[in-house]
Amino acid sequence: MTISLFSGQGSQYEGMGKDIAESSAQLLKVYETGSAILGRDLKEICFSAPLEELSRTVNSQPAIMATSIICLEAAKEKGFTFEGVAGHSLGEYAAMYASGMVTLEDAFRLIKARAEAMEEATQGTKGAMAAIMKIEPEKVEEVCANAKEYVTAVNYNSPVQTVVAGTPEGIEEVSGIFKEMKARVIPLNVAGAFHSKLMQSAADKFYETAKTITFNAPQCKYYSNVTGGELTDFSDMASLLAKHIVSPVRFTSELAAMNEAGADRFVEFGPGRTLTGLVKKTLKEATALNVENLETLAALFQ
Template sequence: MVDLSHLTSLPVANNVAWVFPGQGAQAVGMGQDLAAEHSAAREIFEAADAALGVPISKICFEGPADELTRTVNTQPAIVTHSLAALAAAAATGLITQRPAFVAGHSLGEYAALIAAGAVSFDDGVRLVRERGRLMQEACDREPSTMAAILGVEPDALRAICAQHGAHVCNINAPGNITIGGTASAVEAASAAATEAGASRVVPLTVSGAFHTPLMQTAADGMRQVLAGVAFSAPVMPVVSNVTAQPITEGSVLAEELASQITSPVLWADSVATMAAAGVTEVIEFGPGKVLTGLVKRIDRSIACRNVGTAEEASA
């Protein structure tokens, strides 16, 4: 079992937040250089393989892509890479302070909770694999899809979705919102959004409509799984996907993580919450640069850094 408790005992940097990406950030080869060059990262990948009984490190490093993009593998893969990047950055001395807040986008909330000491790495990575399995089952049971809508305000898009039987899934940044539902509902809402002045509509290649009521069976299943997990109070406040407010008590985490599956991800509001509390620097740990890109769109005054490769993790 990997011990990450040293992260929570670091002195606090009151102006810093750590953030962790969600599904869609994955790419074959992710984390391979980290594991090769940093023993702390390698230990995280080895711990994931042992905890899951699945060679998740090999799937990250070598693919194939269709295996990595299976939700049941994608979710633990991204969490593992994120924590490996964080562990490497701490080991090299790049990270010498803990943040005022942690936050993760959707799946990334689990990585945030592991970093904050609310749940062990082994338990966290097992939970996200089960989350991936339940969400894939829900997708298979009732086919659905998602689309990114650019250039329409949240309230206007909520009204459009309500009219056409679709749902708002993620409010990522100003003018960057994801909707989901059945294919026909998303198609109708997308057309209406275009008529309402959307600058762009991008159909997404996803398994289904995450963060909508169509995931209710997955949320119910996850609620049962989470009931058996003893969460600790997070040492660093975790900004909730569901409410965009900081969570400081372990007792509410099971319900947060179950509700999250059917609730919109309030990412823009989460970043605004952290900025209002004095955050001026955000570090994204994991594959890709999606969240730092969104943060720059939400608040240009926030300095952003990425740690996802061996080079980026070096002091």
């Protein structure tokens, strides 16, 4: 069983998706659709914006989603098929599009509302994030629970990689403790404490747009960050997606559920190889590939 995976925020880089998108007039239309909804030139943001500008939440979220969708559509043009989808954080929006749950237009409407609400929330509330490596998630949770300042586990990426989010003081406090425990601590270059309660104002604001969108039943298996498994109830996606903004990404659980269902081939679409690396670390027997340019697209069919 083949699963299509979709990258999250932080994977962006200048010029991402350019060679694949320019290989087909049809693929370039994805940017046109996005630009019309965003009210600015999405192709220009992806191809030419300096990294600092591209990394702003309001730019990186639609840009990464567009790149992921273009990479997937390029593979589908060549005959690629898949039985399930999963995204990491922001990647869930490309996954919803890939599964047929939302139209391309609605995917852009959702991501515009999400990115704007999250950027606004980070301006009102200071937050920070850090990746904690070489230590079990249970130990990470324990340290966070005992911290004086607010900090919590928000991304369960692999059995030995957990991302924490909280106030800058909270992140500083636990970082010192983790280093004493011989863990590796990597501060993340993000604007806020994503997937924590510090994003509640963003979740509330985003919900107002999400509840106006029509969600269809997916045409393949759909795995959710919030539940950590295959989603079977699609009756209130607006609430689930709002909850997603303030809930942990249970990616390790999702991989286990996919593996149990028979998934043995994972293809990550979009910038970078973060998810490909996580699959290789977590599921040693599985095949993991990524598609982000013409070279990796060709490798998918070798």
